[in-house]
Amino acid sequence: MQKGGVGKTTTSKNVAEILGKDFKVLAIDNDQNADFTDTFTSKRLIENSGALTLYDIYIKNASISDVKMQITENIDLVPSSIMLANVDIELTAKMSREYILKKAIDKVRSDYDYIIIDCSPSLSMTTINALVASDYTVFVTQSEYFSKQGLRQLQKTVDMVKEINPELKELGLILTMVDNTNHVKEVTEDLEENHYNILGRIDRSTVVRDSIMTKQAVFQSYPLHKTSTEYQEFVDNILKKIEE
Ligand SMILES: Nc1ncnc2c1ncn2[C@@H]1O[C@H](COP(=O)(O)OP(=O)(O)OP(=O)(O)O)[C@@H](O)[C@H]1O
Numbered sequence: 001m002q003k004g005g006v007g008k009t010t011t012s013k014n015v016a017e018i019l020g021k022d023f024k025v026l027a028i029d030n031d032q033n034a035d036f037t038d039t040f041t042s043k044r045l046i047e048n049s050g051a052l053t054l055y056d057i058y059i060k061n062a063s064i065s066d067v068k069m070q071i072t073e074n075i076d077l078v079p080s081s082i083m084l085a086n087v088d089i090e091l092t093a094k095m096s097r098e099y100i101l102k103k104a105i106d107k108v109r110s111d112y113d114y115i116i117i118d119c120s121p122s123l124s125m126t127t128i129n130a131l132v133a134s135d136y137t138v139f140v141t142q143s144e145y146f147s148k149q150g151l152r153q154l155q156k157t158v159d160m161v162k163e164i165n166p167e168l169k170e171l172g173l174i175l176t177m178v179d180n181t182n183h184v185k186e187v188t189e190d191l192e193e194n195h196y197n198i199l200g201r202i203d204r205s206t207v208v209r210d211s212i213m214t215k216q217a218v219f220q221s222y223p224l225h226k227t228s229t230e231y232q233e234f235v236d237n238i239l240k241k242i243e244e
């Protein structure tokens, strides 16, 4: 999670596909723009077909088993749609509205090794639901536009959610679209001084967008490219950190 266009969805896609090589993965698209959905299938097709989406889980009491679509042998997707934009307003009067996603996930948690939730850039009720449902969170930061202010804001939200989900742990952050080595050195030092754990660095590269355009992770379309190794290292660091 974090502000717009920093690479959250791209990170979620690459992590889900890398984990999907060896593990059972549930990918949840928790953003009304349905970009994560679109990295696996066609969001337009889903909207036109009237298939159930995450909206039906938040508002219509649907279960994840009703909504999920199988993408590969190991990866299932809970798709999103523009309908998700209505959730904040439609939930205002509902009791326990922060726990809807958690309750839905709890029913299928044991079917998966990892569940990846891609969030929107805004602090909405759906983002709170994701944090309440999660064991771990990863911050995504675009290195050039890195702002301590933004990170502090995000930290405040996480700290607030921890009051209702004390299990939530911050694994650290990933720096995306890195293209200035000197700048990134400064940012890294700054983050380390502030005790932030850097889990990965992804250089800016056209292979990232090219892969997404063909609905693939980088390792699938460019297995020998350096970016492919960068994403793999990021995932390895996450798994190491979880084991600690
Ligand atoms: N390492 C990279 N190199 C080049 N382009 C990248 C890289 N990572 C992401 N991008 C591109 O940056 C754009 C924004 O990425 P993405 O959609 O993942 O961001 P986001 O944080 O999910 O945005 P939003 O807040 O709108 O959901 C996309 O066009 C994506 O292809």
Ligand SMILES: [Mg+2]
Pocket (backbone or CB within 6 Å): 008, 009, 010, 031, 035, 036, 119, 120
């Ligand atoms: Mg996104």
